[in-house]
Amino acid sequence: MSDYLQMVKEVIADVMKVDIDTITPETNFIEDLKADSMDQFFLVDGFCEKFDVTISDDDARDIRTVQDILDYIEKRV
Template sequence: MPETIEERVLKVIAKTQRIPVETVTPQSSFEELGIDSMDSINILFDLESEFEVEIDDEQARHIRYVHEMIAGVTKLLEAKEKASQES
């Protein structure tokens, strides 16, 4: 069974932060996980690579919780899928 978007996002965050994936939940805040602005940039790069999407830096600056990151990636993937169906 393929991994869900949520599972993949949690893994990327855990790997980037070098913390156990079990400690990262959708309800976690970046503050709780010790994620600072530089860490969040690294996470964005890794997520872009993992999902082959481009994340808007300005919108990403407002993300404070893991569930917001998951929702953002999901939205980008849905838009990417829709665009590929239309072409």
């Protein structure tokens, strides 16, 4: 498992209060984790803080799965 995946999973588990072991790259924030708009805001905020990146509103709308955020981070970190 990549370090980025582990770090992303930690943010998700903290924000969504889910078991870290249930999170996979295919996990969908809305469909699988039932993230509402506030959850999504806190997830993006957590990713920005954890990885020292800025995620625009337009980019945030395209981030639907764990793999999406991993791809985004790997291109920018």
